[in-house]
Amino acid sequence: MNVKVNDVSVTVPLSRTLLQHVSLSVQAGEMVALMGPSGAGKTTLLNCLVGRCAGTIEGDISYNGKPFKEMRNSVGYVTQEDTMYETLTPRENLTFAAGLILSQLGAEERQSAVEEVIIKLNLQKCADTVVGSPGLVRGISGGERKRTNVALSLLGRPSLLLLDEPTSGLDSKMSDSLVRDLKEVALEGCTVITTIHQPSEVVFNRFDKVLLLLTGQLAYYGPIAGLRASLHDLGFQCPDGVPVPELLLDALEKPDSTEEQQQHRTRLHQLRQLTQRDAAESRTTAISANEGSLKPSRAGAGQQLKVLLQRELVNLRRSKVLTIVRAVQSIGASALVGLIFLQLERNMSGIQTRLFSSFLLVFTQFMFAMLGVVNAFPAERAVFLRESQDGLYHPAAFYLAKAVLDTVMQCLFPILVVAISYPMVGLNAESMDRVLLFYAIICIVSNCGSAVGFMVSAAVPTVSLALSIAPGLVMPQMLLSGIFIKVDELPQPFNALSYLMVARYAVQATVTNEFTCEEKSTCDRLVWQQQSGDSCDTSPCDFCCTGHEVQGAGGICPVLTCADAHTFLGMNEAWPLGNDNHETILYNIMASLALLLFFRLQGLNILLMSHRRATVGRYLPCNCVPQGKGVKKDTE
Numbered sequence: 001m002n003v004k005v006n007d008v009s010v011t012v013p014l015s016r017t018l019l020q021h022v023s024l025s026v027q028a029g030e031m032v033a034l035m036g037p038s039g040a041g042k043t044t045l046l047n048c049l050v051g052r053c054a055g056t057i058e059g060d061i062s063y064n065g066k067p068f069k070e071m072r073n074s075v076g077y078v079t080q081e082d083t084m085y086e087t088l089t090p091r092e093n094l095t096f097a098a099g100l101i102l103s104q105l106g107a108e109e110r111q112s113a114v115e116e117v118i119i120k121l122n123l124q125k126c127a128d129t130v131v132g133s134p135g136l137v138r139g140i141s142g143g144e145r146k147r148t149n150v151a152l153s154l155l156g157r158p159s160l161l162l163l164d165e166p167t168s169g170l171d172s173k174m175s176d177s178l179v180r181d182l183k184e185v186a187l188e189g190c191t192v193i194t195t196i197h198q199p200s201e202v203v204f205n206r207f208d209k210v211l212l213l214l215t216g217q218l219a220y221y222g223p224i225a226g227l228r229a230s231l232h233d234l235g236f237q238c239p240d241g242v243p244v245p246e247l248l249l250d251a252l253e254k255p256d257s258t259e260e261q262q263q264h265r266t267r268l269h270q271l272r273q274l275t276q277r278d279a280a281e282s283r284t285t286a287i288s289a290n291e292g293s294l295k296p297s298r299a300g301a302g303q304q305l306k307v308l309l310q311r312e313l314v315n316l317r318r319s320k321v322l323t324i325v326r327a328v329q330s331i332g333a334s335a336l337v338g339l340i341f342l343q344l345e346r347n348m349s350g351i352q353t354r355l356f357s358s359f360l361l362v363f364t365q366f367m368f369a370m371l372g373v374v375n376a377f378p379a380e381r382a383v384f385l386r387e388s389q390d391g392l393y394h395p396a397a398f399y400l401a402k403a404v405l406d407t408v409m410q411c412l413f414p415i416l417v418v419a420i421s422y423p424m425v426g427l428n429a430e431s432m433d434r435v436l437l438f439y440a441i442i443c444i445v446s447n448c449g450s451a452v453g454f455m456v457s458a459a460v461p462t463v464s465l466a467l468s469i470a471p472g473l474v475m476p477q478m479l480l481s482g483i484f485i486k487v488d489e490l491p492q493p494f495n496a497l498s499y500l501m502v503a504r505y506a507v508q509a510t511v512t513n514e515f516t517c518e519e520k521s522t523c524d525r526l527v528w529q530q531q532s533g534d535s536c537d538t539s540p541c542d543f544c545c546t547g548h549e550v551q552g553a554g555g556i557c558p559v560l561t562c563a564d565a566h567t568f569l570g571m572n573e574a575w576p577l578g579n580d581n582h583e584t585i586l587y588n589i590m591a592s593l594a595l596l597l598f599f600r601l602q603g604l605n606i607l608l609m610s611h612r613r614a615t616v617g618r619y620l621p622c623n624c625v626p627q628g629k630g631v632k633k634d635t636e
């Protein structure tokens with residue numbers, strides 16, 4: 001692909017100029033090394049080339065004479081960070097990506113496209129080893145990660161490949177081998193532009209041209225062949241044995257003395273003129289543009305969802321440790337609550353502790369689910385941003401696939417909670433309905449926890465930041481749940497805020513469920529209101545009072561039936577209330593579900609916002625203004 005950058009300048013707020021009047025033309029099949037001191041604007045230029053530049057952009061860039069929008073699928077961008085699923089192998093990463101990029105091909109053809117890039121990037125040896133996470137999970141080497149990253153971009157058969165420091169962190173042998181592979185890609189007609197820091201002479205000589213930037217300005221752009229002689233002719237120091245890349249960077253360094261600085265400015269000016277001469281020469285040697293033999297075609301919504309679900313499943317299977325930890329947490333917390341509240345008495349103090357035990361069981365699931373997601377998602381966030389920016393799928397497809405599997409997972413752990421703690425505490429097991437409703441409420445709360453965790457981790461870029469924010473969201477759930485102070489007695493604005501707390505509805509639903517039972521005809525209120533004992537074993541009523549409790553209540557036990565207990569706890573006063581307990585439970589479950597939907601939609605909203613923020617300035621104005629007159633586009 002031929003790329004023409006015409007007088008491009010980039011400014012960010014506070015009038016800081018990142019690029020100044022950069023013009024250049026790269027011919028199809030050329031391999032260009034983008035060099036310059038740190039902060040010179042290399043990444044900014046690459047971002048502009050891929051339509052992701054933040055700030056105000058002037059000038060235009062064309063790709064085979066067309067705007068970026070039309071050529072987007074033919075452009076591959078390999079960012080500095082290696083963004084891929086670390087739980088998958090390079091082959092799996094590539095296969096799932098192929099399902100999204102090359103959807104027009106049949107399964108077999110897609111697989112051969114995958115095998116082709118594996119061979120091209122020399123990944124055969126590590127293709128079936130899990131990528132791993134440096135310093136945490138042993139996986140493929142740093143060089144192999146870089147290669148996999150490049151392979152992912154090559155899968156779409158781009159005709160322009162942009163790479164930001166693909167050799168950083170690699171030793172000279174690995175760097176050379178990667179650049180050699182890139183050269184082969186270029187020889188097939190793909191234009192390759194890559195930033196590179198201090199390449200060895202051997203690596204440098206593999207490139208066709210070098211593009212030198214200095215504080216956002218073009219210092220030199222031209223062929224590598226004969227560069228040493230040209231530098232020498234201009235009067236730059238070119239001692240034998242010093243590699244050309246080093247000479248170039250030295251040439252950009254500003255000397256200390258004023259006299260030398262004047263000479264330096266003159267030489268830099270001459271170096272720029274050399275660029276213009278070379279540009280004029282290269283125009284005559286332009287080769288025909290190759291837009292790629294196979295046009296990638298992005299998958300439709302159904303295919304996106306299918307591939308993303310399959311990938312989520314594999315990812316989930318590989319993240320066994322997280323699943324085991326969550327299961328152990330659920331078992332441990334349920335057993336602990338079960339042991340502390342073991343076989344609760346049916347007396348007055350037992351009624352209060354029933355409320356606490358239900359709350360604890362429900363609430364711990366909220367916390368575990370939230371922290372689990374907060375810990376796990378940030379690792380995927382970078383992959384999501386890269387893939388969605390590359391247009392592999394719509395963020396909603398990614399979110400839906402995640403949410404579907406997550407919903408299933410969040411409903412598995414509550415089974416353990418109910419199985420362990422329900423019989424241990426001695427919660428209401430009058431009918432199976434009671435147990436199932438308790439389970440349903442924990443499921444919803446667990447899903448809410450996970451949805452809130454997702455909102456947090458989609459909004460911030462790091463685990464540590466997400467982990468600092470998340471616990472702050474737990475406190476309001478606890479304090480505004482109605483456990484410590486009845487929700488109707490909460491001062492404003494806390495009372496209003498409590499309507500947004502899933503714990504409020506979960507507590508009301510679980511407590512109402514716990515105190516829903518058939519009235520016993522054998523429980524004669526007149527008799528048992530005044531009778532008391534050490535335990536309720538002899539009482540035919542659902543609840544009773546100890547001697548001490550009867551005395552404290554003025555000689556009449558106020559709690560004999562489930563309805564009495566419900567009233568005693570004040571749980572029959574808060575919105576939403578039904579005509580009977582069944583309706584109240586139903587309304588509270590519906591309110592919890594509405595909150596769950598709200599949290600899930602907010603998660604999607606935040607994900608879309610992160611995607612939009614990362615894609616700021618996606619489309620540059622192109623071919624829409626007369627030469628030399630840039631259009632301004634404010635993208636921030």
Ligand SMILES: Nc1ncnc2c1ncn2[C@@H]1O[C@H](COP(=O)(O)OP(=O)(O)OP(=O)(O)O)[C@@H](O)[C@H]1O
Nearest residue numbers: 012016018036037038039040041042043044045054
């Ligand atoms: N959005 C932005 N707002 C303000 N300044 C920015 C922004 N993006 C980049 N910069 C600044 O622009 C300059 C060029 O950044 P860039 O990342 O392009 O440099 P670079 O040549 O790639 O550097 P390195 O080799 O260290 O990666 C830097 O000084 C950077 O701090």
